[in-house]
Amino acid sequence: MSNESISRVIAAPKRRHFSVMRRNEAIAGYLFMLPLLLGIVFLTYGQFVYSLYISFTDQSVFGAANFVGFQNYVKLLTEDFFFWKSIKATLLYAFGSVIATQLTALAIALLLNSKHLHGKTFFRTVFYIPSIVPAVASCLLWMWMFNPDFGLFNAFLKALGLPTSKWIYAESSAVPSLVLMSAWACGAPMVIYLSGLANVPPSLLEAVEIDGGGVWSKFIHITIPMISPVLFYNTLMGVIGGFMTFTNSYVMTEGGPNNATLFVNYLIYRDAFQYNEFGYASALAWIVFIVLAVFTLIIFRFFGKKVYYGDRD
């Protein structure tokens, strides 16, 4: 306090003018971000806390909620048959789709980055188009292509004399089929890899060449470390996106066959909006959130350390 009064004495009118400007700037700042502020407080973090509260109650759509302690969590972890099925299916899908999508996206980006290639923009557009197809339309299309009798895939396999598959209509092939479908729409990671590859300095690649290194050692020792930030970002976003997948299980398989594609986001939806167990579904959502947070931390710990950020301070 005393410091403030001293500085006020010392402060010439100029200083006072300065502090008024500061105050005006602060008011303007808060006014400009007022909509965002309301959104962050009431639509995001407020709801986040509210969700935790609901998970400890027996909330349904109608009527008041009673506090039930850890009952929902205990029931989920010890009694719920669908919960473990769902976690298993989600992990299989999330990691399968991350690996398939990232490999496809990186492979395409590497091919498009070739200096001998003409028509790069054309190919980039073509490879992006599957990602533009709206999710529901894409699900319906793939359902139809997966049709064991009249679908494109089995017709193609038959024409080549290869064994056919039941695709999403059999328990063992359902998740791999959806993984295949996810890799079809790899446009976003692909263009991010392309921009990462464009920033790899040619001088470094030439240095390896001079030392007698081939394509593979250039890729492992230069390209991968140089694009590690985008590799990291894409993988992280892929894991989160894979965990949160919903439309494919809702539209194509309804969690089946035999719960093979009962992904957690679909199970949350089913428990909450079809079985009217909001408290229970919130507990499920929180367990999934914690599992996802743990995976994110693991990725940061083991992968994040190896990321090369150049000379960033």
Add this chain to the structure above:
Amino acid sequence: MTGINLPRKRKKLRPATMILYVILLAGTAVCIVPLYWMLRSSLMSNAEIFVFPPRFFPSTWRWNNYVKTFQNFEALMYFTNTMKILVPCVIGTVLTSSMAGYALGRLRFPGKKIWFALTIGAMILPGHVVLIPLYLTYSFIGATNTYTPFYLAAWCGGGAANVFLMRQFMRTLPREYDESAMIDGASRLQIFLKILVPLCAPIMITVAIFTFMFYWNDFQGPLIYLRSDNKFTLALGILSLRGAYASKWNYIMAASLVMVVPAVLLFAIGQRYFIEGIVLTGVKG
């Protein structure tokens, strides 16, 4: 481009380059053939669609299927509904995210770092956790089965990722613009509207395209909030078509293509902005 045309030797296509083109053309087929399959199925009769083995080309191209699809399926109503969500949401998102981007990117005020960190946090926060409480909140204020949940989200910043894009872009613009305008006596609102908004046109187009695509594709949101058929969006409406005509895959494919075409057209027109936006989120994020 330099104006000096050096005599160029016509290079022979190396074997490696030829293999590259072959792979890329095969990849092109993988991307395009499923969409052709959608078109081909939409133009067949219901008998032809269930012929074994499947035919690659329809015997006659039945464009009339589209007329029938539009008659049986209230495409126009679903389209109008989708637009009723889309237009206000695109305007709200572009406006409020650019305002927030201005505050977070160019103004100094106490607490800015915390609010920015919370914005970044909201980007990573998985949406499924807030789905149920949001539904209960909207249900409590009587806003379910209306478009209010979409409008509120869009007019309150329109998503952390968009705010982040705006903020990153605003930071790259020289601060001298604001300062000289301040000296000329302009208010911050005037600076924002008359100087920054015109300069931010590219990023605003990017955000507008992202928002359009988001609400055009959005499925889980409408599924949860909308109950009556006359409020459904295209994404939901197509599914009710599937329920009504369990095996009329020609009509289902026609309706799906109706959803695909505007999205692909918008992408084709705004591709530059779209891809730049994706790269910006990915590289700077």
